[in-house]
Amino acid sequence: MTAQPAILRLPLRAETPSLVESLADALLQPILAGAWRPHDRLPSEHALAEQHQVSRAVVREAIARLKSDGYVETRQGKGAFVAAAPGGNAFRLDVDGREDHLLELRALIEADCAALAAERHTEGDLRNLRAAQAAMRDAVAAGGIGLAEDIRFHDVLAEAAHNPALRRFAAFIGRHAREAMQLARLSQLREQNRLAEIEAEHGAIIAAVENRDPQAARAALQKHIASGLRRHGL
Structure with missing residues (x-):
């Protein structure tokens, strides 16, 4: 049996994210989930400052950070907008259209996220994972395919690391991998009753994280990605 690679272990410091980091992450979520689409205008500085109870200087710095990462662009006198290719300017992947290569890379990155989440998660992280799982279940029950909710689940898992x-690199890789999957294929999952499979796989990941079992979390995530390859015919 091939031994699993060891996780790089860094001292875990109890650091509180700065207001700028917290706001940048909060603004990134609707972009990653697709709630804010390319070219959509973000709320004004004043509206964001009031909504998140921070100063407008914090808002400007958070937007500047998202701009440097390629998620946001600003237009003089008009405000901030979601970039045409969110995150595309921060790092580029050239895989010649090979979807399996993207998903393999995603498996490597997210497996470490899952293993670290098993070691480092808080009770709040577990609640967020369960909430993301429930949101996907509700979306499917309402007739959707739960794509945005699936994206949210994987981002919450990375956050728990x-x-x-x-987390940001995992979000970038995940976005490109999901873009490579045609929505037509995702729609076929409903006909094949594969959405229940996805939910069960997410449940296995949550269980391994909750049990603080890094090896089981890594294996559950790798199985999930491998099953995704199979479901999409790759």
């Missing part, structure tokens, strides 16, 4: 750099 408590490594902001890893």
